[in-house]
Amino acid sequence: MGKLRFYLALLAGKLSRPVLKITKHKGTSFPGELALRICPAFLQYVHMPEQIIAVTGSNGKTSTVEMIAAILTAAGRQVIYNKEGSNQTEGVATLLLANCTLTGRLHGDVLLLESDERYTKYTFKWFRPTHYVITNLYRDQLTRNGHQEWVYDAIRPSISPETTLVLNADDPLVASFAQGRDPAKVKWFGLEENPSSTKEHRGMYDDGQRCPICRGKLTYSCYHYAHIGHYKCAACGYSRPTPDFAGTALDLQKGVLTVNGRTDIHLAFRSIYNIYNILAAWSVCSLAGIPADVMADTVDNYILKNGRTIRFGLGAHRGTLLISKHENSVAYDTNLDYIRSLTEPCEVMVIVDAVSRRYFTGETSWLWDIDFDRLDTPHVRRIWLCGKYVNDLAMRFDYTGVDPEKIVLQESISAACAQLKAEGDLPLYVMTCFSDRDKLLSLVQLEQGGN
Amino acid sequence: MELTILHLYPDVMSLYGEHANVAVLRRHLEALGVTVTVRKLMADDAPDFSGAGFIYMGAGTERTQKFVLERLAGQGPALRAAAEAGAVVLFTGSAMEALGASVTDAAGTVHPALGLADFATVETDRRAPGDVIAHTDLTDSPVVGFMNKCSLTHGVSAPLFSRLSLGFGSDAELGPEGWHDGNIFATHITGPLLVKNPDLLDALIRLLAKNQGWDLPEQLPVLPHERDAYAVTLRELQSRVK
Numbered sequence: 041m042g043k044l045r046f047y048l049a050l051l052a053g054k055l056s057r058p059v060l061k062i063t064k065h066k067g068t069s070f071p072g073e074l075a076l077r078i079c080p081a082f083l084q085y086v087h088m089p090e091q092i093i094a095v096t097g098s099n100g101k102t103s104t105v106e107m108i109a110a111i112l113t114a115a116g117r118q119v120i121y122n123k124e125g126s127n128q129t130e131g132v133a134t135l136l137l138a139n140c141t142l143t144g145r146l147h148g149d150v151l152l153l154e155s156d157e158r159y160t161k162y163t164f165k166w167f168r169p170t171h172y173v174i175t176n177l178y179r180d181q182l183t184r185n186g187h188q189e190w191v192y193d194a195i196r197p198s199i200s201p202e203t204t205l206v207l208n209a210d211d212p213l214v215a216s217f218a219q220g221r222d223p224a225k226v227k228w229f230g231l232e233e234n235p236s237s238t239k240e241h242r243g244m245y246d247d248g249q250r251c252p253i254c255r256g257k258l259t260y261s262c263y264h265y266a267h268i269g270h271y272k273c274a275a276c277g278y279s280r281p282t283p284d285f286a287g288t289a290l291d292l293q294k295g296v297l298t299v300n301g302r303t304d305i306h307l308a309f310r311s312i313y314n315i316y317n318i319l320a321a322w323s324v325c326s327l328a329g330i331p332a333d334v335m336a337d338t339v340d341n342y343i344l345k346n347g348r349t350i351r352f353g354l355g356a357h358r359g360t361l362l363i364s365k366h367e368n369s370v371a372y373d374t375n376l377d378y379i380r381s382l383t384e385p386c387e388v389m390v391i392v393d394a395v396s397r398r399y400f401t402g403e404t405s406w407l408w409d410i411d412f413d414r415l416d417t418p419h420v421r422r423i424w425l426c427g428k429y430v431n432d433l434a435m436r437f438d439y440t441g442v443d444p445e446k447i448v449l450q451e452s453i454s455a456a457c458a459q460l461k462a463e464g465d466l467p468l469y470v471m472t473c474f475s476d477r478d479k480l481l482s483l484v485q486l487e488q489g490g491n
Numbered sequence: 492m493e494l495t496i497l498h499l500y501p502d503v504m505s506l507y508g509e510h511a512n513v514a515v516l517r518r519h520l521e522a523l524g525v526t527v528t529v530r531k532l533m534a535d536d537a538p539d540f541s542g543a544g545f546i547y548m549g550a551g552t553e554r555t556q557k558f559v560l561e562r563l564a565g566q567g568p569a570l571r572a573a574a575e576a577g578a579v580v581l582f583t584g585s586a587m588e589a590l591g592a593s594v595t596d597a598a599g600t601v602h603p604a605l606g607l608a609d610f611a612t613v614e615t616d617r618r619a620p621g622d623v624i625a626h627t628d629l630t631d632s633p634v635v636g637f638m639n640k641c642s643l644t645h646g647v648s649a650p651l652f653s654r655l656s657l658g659f660g661s662d663a664e665l666g667p668e669g670w671h672d673g674n675i676f677a678t679h680i681t682g683p684l685l686v687k688n689p690d691l692l693d694a695l696i697r698l699l700a701k702n703q704g705w706d707l708p709e710q711l712p713v714l715p716h717e718r719d720a721y722a723v724t725l726r727e728l729q730s731r732v733k
Contacts, residue, residue, distance in 0.1 A: 408510065434715065
């Protein structure tokens with residue numbers, strides 16, 4: 041009976057795809073939804089390839105998945121993966137429907153899934169990843185996801201004993217997924233101390249102060265960013281595991297990362313995120329049997345196509361949009377670090393108009409978690425604050441060391457852009473979220489070939 | 492005029508930028524000529540409420556809240572005594588639950604709380620995040636904010652907010668929310684409550700002044716952007732009220 045339902049679901053799901061194409065509903069998760077409604081165990085019956093790689097965590101999922109796909113493809117593997125970030129259960133079912141035969145067999149060698157941290161337990165109830173990458177856990181859209189321990193508890197039931205976990209050794213909460221597991225089923229990636237590391241924690245809050253196992257005080261020998269670094273609990277001895285795949289050297293000035301003391305990788309984008317994405321992709325691809333030279337060739341100077349950095353022109357200003365997810369202070373802080381690391385004079389714009397593109401909220405507590413003091417630097421000449429929540433932004437800046445003379449308040453994004461277009465020629469860095477991105481991009485001249 | 496603000500456990504109970512409440516209160520008091528000292532009681536410090544004129548604690552995770560309940564075990568009478576001696580106490584987010592009799596976690600374990608009030612909290616396995624418009628006699632204008640809780644609090648005899656026009660109360664949609672007893676104020680509204688609500692901030696400052704014996708001007712300081720920010724948030728939230 042189960043099998044019969046499955047074939048019925050498969051057929052219905054597959055047939056719905058051309059219909060959606062005609063009715064211009066392409067790209068939705070409807071086929072998967074339909075198949076799951078007919079056969080709730082649909083995912084269990086699809087004949088999977090030998091390797092199933094899943095990636096979850098707060099930040100870096102999409103970028104890491106994209107990089108893994110590029111490496112596997114370069115190595116000649118046929119990869120099926122969810123490009124459009126349709127990472128909930130219905131999205132996964134839709135992906136499988138689009139890529140399997142009428143007997144339910146997937147076409148590829150590897151199934152690669154970006155998995156929404158809240159839904160992994162539902163998806164992986166029906167099939168198990170062979171390799172499961174967990175990138176990091178921190179405050180991200182608390183409105184929707186809950187705090188990081190809540191997310192930890194949501195991911196935990198999705199992990200089965202047979203799966204090889206590929207964990208970020210530098211995140212104490214992520215590393216605690218290994219507790220009570222067969223050590224042979226856990227592989228670690230991490231970054232060694234380097235000139236960009238700091239001895240002190242930086243940021244408005246520190247979620248790495250207490251041990252996730254015993255609540256004792258964690259001490260860090262170095263920090264890479266936020267609570268990501270090398271930690272040890274004096275009370276119970278819980279400490280950062282030694283990585284199997286390590287960034288053994290990093291020169292962010294030159295843009296070179298050395299993996300396992302052997303391979304130098306040139307960085308197209310010099311952000312700390314990019315380092316961890318590369319290390320995560322390197323680890324899981326290595327475990328999947330990809331030779332080091334193929335991995336190195338692919339990730340060397342790799343340019344992400346994720347639309348997180350967009351170049352544009354506005355009058356005489358050359359603009360760069362740095363997507364900085366609202367309700368995610370670490371994402372903002374990382375972009376603030378990037379702006380701070382520059383040397384040439386520039387202007388900065390922060391837009392908070394709609395907090396989310398998916399839901400309404402007036403929640404702005406996350407503004408107080410962002411370390412805007414990082415803009416208190418001479419080369420940042422002017423800071424434009426824009427959008428509906430311009431007053432909340434202005435108040436937040438009142439509690440930083442930033443010179444108030446540098447701040448321009450302009451609720452209207454178009455008025456701010458018109459003013460910028462008419463005057464000045466300094467590079468402009470804009471920080472905002474997907475929810476507000478197009479309000480800016482519709483007013484500027486996008487650069488050809490940029491993404 | 493002097494005041495010590497005691498911020499309880501900012502290392503583990505500040506999930507939603509709660510340090511802003513202390514910062515904005517401090518700035519307003521300084522604008523009135525008050526010399527303000529902020530003392531942070533960290534997780535490894537022994538609890539000590541002495542000398543504090545304002546005692547604040549923000550929200551934590553379910554686990555850090557239980558950790559803090561253990562750290563504060565037996566401190567209920569001392570906190571009650573501090574409040575009766577004139578300290579204004581404000582607990583926001585899941586810190587509110589610490590003031591009641593107990594918190595029962597989702598697994599059913601009962602964790603004794605400070606016992607300043609009879610109410611009891613039961614955690615669920617679902618979070619109920621949402622914007623809030625709350626009404627209290629303390630201010631002419633409604634209070635705006637946001638909640639992100641996974642619990643129900645039953646048996647509050649004296650709610651801080653008599654009703655909500657948006658959001659989930661202590662144990663019912665649009666129901667009464669929070670707890671108020673003399674100098675003690677508690678609400679499950681998270682984050683920068685005092686930043687978002689200048690009238691509530693002023694009401695607490697007037698109470699502080701009364702308790703400390705300060706003479707305040709008729710008109711309290713109005714700092715830039717606060718009123719405008721409040722008006723925008725209230726307008727946006729009211730547009731969601733059906």
